[in-house]
Structure formats: structure tokens, C-alpha cells
Amino acid sequence: MGQVIQSRRMRLREATIAEIKSTALQHMASSGTAAVSLRAIARDMGMTAAAIYSYFDTRDNLISVLIADVYSTLADTLETAIDGCPADSPQAQLIAFGSAYRTWAINNPEEFRLVYGDPAPDYRPPEGGAAAEAEHRSCAVLTGIIAAAWPTARYLCTEDTHSWADFDPQFAGLIQQSFPGLPPAAVALSLRVWGRLHGLVTLEVYGHLRPQVSDPAKLYRTELTDLAHSLGRTAADDSHHSAATA
Template identity: 55%
Template structure:
């Protein structure tokens, strides 16, 4: 029993230290930019030796990969929850719920947002399978699900469009086409249009560029989404 208790204590302490390392890394990035993430700087902030921190992460890139995976997973969980609790028969509400969850997550986790959507960490080399394939897949398919719900109303606006599958990244198509085999290439363009509207305003807000422009960034964001939904001819069921 004593051995089990000792092992449990070590595991708990290791988990706590690992979490602190990740938090410090994001704080360093927030104050000094992505190139501020170094194992030596983290060790210095935590009062550890550089050799000790290597026992948790063998390289800086291993740490960054873990951070990216954690951040994408947190984001995917947030937008998936908003999607699942909104009515399936109301694509307008689903778009607004998903987008609102994305904005709320980004404002609550600005360092994480900047890590995955801001400037890349200099010299970082992702593993061959990618940093967070499952969570990134969930975010991409979530966006495409928004477009799929809107497509019955919006497809007339894309009549005669020249979009082809070759216009889009093969990696993106590998994620979304199996999940939505019935959608045409123009629907992927619609998903990217939705993404551009919500991501653009959120990025401006996270990076502080809205402070001198409006005192109501949330109102601006939701009004932009409302106008986007209207422009696509999507009725609001609520």
C-alpha cells in the first residue's frame, strides 16, 4: 500500500509540474512572442535547472507539440459543445452558437489562440503526423458542418461557381470530404467564407486592434454574423 501511495504522489507531482511548465510557456509567449518559448527560460521562471526540465520534455519542439495539441483540443471541445446543444433544424442558430463559442474561447485563452493562429514558433518542426490531427480535424469538420446546414439555402448563391476540388488543399479535403461526401466544392468555399468572417474579427480583438475602434466588439461580432446569415438566405427558426 505504501508503495502505491508513493507512486501516486509522484505521478500527481509530475502532472502538476507538467501543467505548470505548459502554463509558463504560454505566459512567456504572451509577454515575449513565440520565440520566447525555450526550455531554459521556462526552467529559470520555475526555479528549476535546465537538466531537470528535460525530464518532462526532451526538446522545445516536444513541448510546443503538446501545447498545440492541448490548445486545439480545448477549442474543439468548446465549439463541439456549442454545436451539440444548438437545434439541428436551425442552421442560423448553429452558426451563431459555434462562432460565439469560438470567440469566447479565444478571448479567454488569447495565448492559446496566438499559438495556433498567430505567428509560428521560430524553428519549430511539427512531427510527421502533425501536432494535433484529431482536434484539428474536429474543428475543420465543425466548420464544414456549419456550411452543410446552410447549403440548402445558400447553394443558389453559388450557382455557376467555378470552384473545383483542386482549388483546395488536399489535407483539408482529406478531413472534410469523407464526413460530407454529398457536398460540392463550392460548399467548402462557403465553410471558408464563414470562417473568414468570424476569425477575422476575433483576431483583431485578440490582438488588441479593436480597442480604439469600438467599445462594443461583441455587438459588432454578432451583428456581422447576423448579416452573414441573412445574406445566405438562412431563416432563423427561433
């Protein structure tokens, strides 16, 4: 009987936590990330302020959990997208990755802003923890694609002089652990590729492409296709292409 009561209490607690997080996301969608307030959430849920603090002791704790959830969902989405691609085709994987990334961002703008914008005024993320682990997992998807394309994609880094000292030590350690033998130039390339894709997605999510582009999806597909083709080309291919178009 005691186990039944404990199990029921656990289910109720999990349901309440899920409702708190859902309400927080609703506040973000209607009023932005600055609207996240434990007292406001408690009021909407018919709870006392004291009661909600038994689930999340601070607003920053709630935001950190939300960030971890968002990164985990994003990582699931990206991993699922590339699972159906041939293992020996980083080009197809990059197309699938980029397409899934943009679709997720467009369909979840507040979640995108939460993890890639300013989460909330005066928010101080904890060091390490679930949020950091989930972020690394989502980043590792693209790094894995670049690792699969290396060294064919080396021509994109002909003048790259990056060393491990150029990266945050914790980040470098995680990469070296996840991808043994991957050189710093390949890691820099993965960040550059992500920057190009993320840049266009960010401009679209924040509405900065509207005055210039009638079809942001087409612009993004062009960039994504160009990047994917680049991963499969060699320095010799690039020299031949330049000579043919000169």
C-alpha cells in the same frame, strides 16, 4: 506495492507536465510566444535544464503539445456551444459558434496568437500528430454547420467553380471522410464564412479595431447575424429582397 509506486510516479509526472505547460503559457502572456524557452521554464520551476528535457526533448515539442491542447479546448468550447441548438437550425448553430469563438479568443488572446499567429521564432511543426488532429476537429465544427445548411446555402456559391483539386489533398481527404457527399463548393463556403468571422476577431485581438470602433462586439454581432440569415435564404429570397429594395 509496485503498482502504487508506479501510479504515484505517473501522477507526479503528469502534474509536472501540467506545470511546465502552465508556466509556458504564463511566459507567453507576459512576453509573447517568442518567450517560450525550456531553460527559462526550468529556471522558474526550480528544475535543472537536464530534468525538463526528460519531459519535453525540444522546445518545438512543447509548443506542439500546447497547440494541440489549445485546439482541443477550442473544439470543446465550440461543440458545447452548438450542442444546445436545434439540430435543424444551422442558423442558430452559426450564431452560437461565432459567439463562442469570439468569447474564447478575447478571453484567451495568447492562446489565440499561438495557433493563429506565429507560434515562436523558427518553430517547425511536425507533420500530422495530435496538433493536426485537434486543428481538424475544431475546423470540422463549422464545416458541419455548413453541411447542415447545404444545399439551401447554395445561392451563396452560384458562381463557385471549386473542385477537390483546389484543396490540400490531406485536408480534402479528411473532409470527404468526415462529410461524405459534401461538394467542394460547400467546403469553400465554410472557409469563406470562417474567414469573415476570423478576420474581425483577429483585428480585435490584435487591437486594430480600437481606432475605428467603440463597440467591436456590436460590429461582430452584425456580421454574424448577416451570415446566419444568409444560410437560411435561397436564391429566390435574395432576388425578391433585391427587387424590394431597388
